[in-house]
């Protein structure tokens with residue numbers, strides 16, 4: 266029998282966006298660690314199903330809350346994830362997206378200031394825009410279109426980073442910033458619109474894999490467990506506040522990704538080329554030297570190892586059998 270952790274010594278952790286893809290995996294790890302976890306989510310892209318398994322636990326609390334509004338809770342740490350992450354979702358209501366990033370982060374920093382909590386912001390590799398430096402180091406300032414269709418997300422996160430540093434310098438708020446590169450894994454929304462979830466759903470349904478543009482653009486894909494380990498390593502680190510790149514440096518063109526998905530899911534799947542979206546970054550690959558040296562973190566799971574874990578989950582949720590039964 267494990268020795269129960271006395272309530273007074275349990276860390277109280279707020280996870281905004283905790284019902285989403287990344288947030289729900291993070292919540293699982295924090296609960297395992299014996300923390301008191303409060304999730305605040307407006308369920309725009311998140312789902313109760315992702316965290317339902319904790320609802321009966323007295324150390325877990327779920328609050329329907331929009332981070333654009335102020336929030337009063339007493340916590341020791343804040344993981345601030347709330348923000349749609351898929352281009353399809355964040356372009357759906359761009360004004361709401363930028364309000365979420367800017368006002369949501371302002372509110373969480375105000376909260377962190379009042380209660381003396383440490384706050385970690387999940388920023389993004391999108392702050393590098395269509396990068397002119399490759400691979401991207403944290404010192405690179407980026408190449409972002411301020412008025413394009415992706416700007417609500419990119420510029421929103423850039424302002425969120427600025428707010429963190431201003432609250433840190435001016436108010437002494439204890440901040441951490443992670444710049445996350447493309448992440449995939451179980452519990453991604455099926456209709457998320459991101460490339461890995463699209464390809465896996467399409468391959469499982471026997472539909473063609475939709476490659477946008479010429480398919481030569483690159484991304485670097487990390488498995489969600491690696492990301493969560495990186496976020497917790499940064500939150501727990503006493504010296505490094507970031508920004509720190511958290512990503513897997515394995516770089517793939519979209520055609521290569523389609524080939525890997527075919528190999529893992531359905532060898533007979535066809536590839537279909539479609540028109541690309543505006544301002545699509547041409548390439549992206551993290552330089553993770555800082556994460557390795559400062560946090561002792563690096564990703565462990567390759568795309569070929571991680572994909573089957575996601576496929577299993579998608580197969581169940583799409584209720585399709587093994588490829589042979591399709």
Ligand code: NAD
Nearest residue numbers: 282285286287307308309310311331332347348350445448
């Ligand atoms: P997700 O869409 O699955 O999760 C986002 C969560 O935030 C959802 O549960 C959603 O309902 C909630 N949310 C959105 N707006 C909100 C609001 N106004 N108030 C309260 N809750 C709100 O996306 P994800 O992939 O889990 O991303 C989580 C975080 O990581 C985001 O901040 C995202 O920008 C960042 N990130 C993710 C990736 C990736 O590849 N997954 C890459 C870079 C950065």
Ligand code: UDP
Nearest residue numbers: 334335336337338371372373374375376379
């Ligand atoms: N805030 C919050 N919860 C708190 C403390 C503050 O949501 O526990 C919000 C507050 O409503 C404000 C923002 O955080 O919109 C910034 O707070 P701060 O105290 O820095 O600024 P001020 O309230 O003076 O504008």
Ligand code: UDP
Nearest residue numbers: 352458459460461463475476477482519545
């Ligand atoms: N993409 C694609 N097919 C799809 C969805 C996306 O080829 O069905 C491409 C998209 O044009 C981009 C890359 O995949 O070049 C990554 O897109 P995603 O939306 O996953 O993430 P982000 O653009 O934010 O990196």
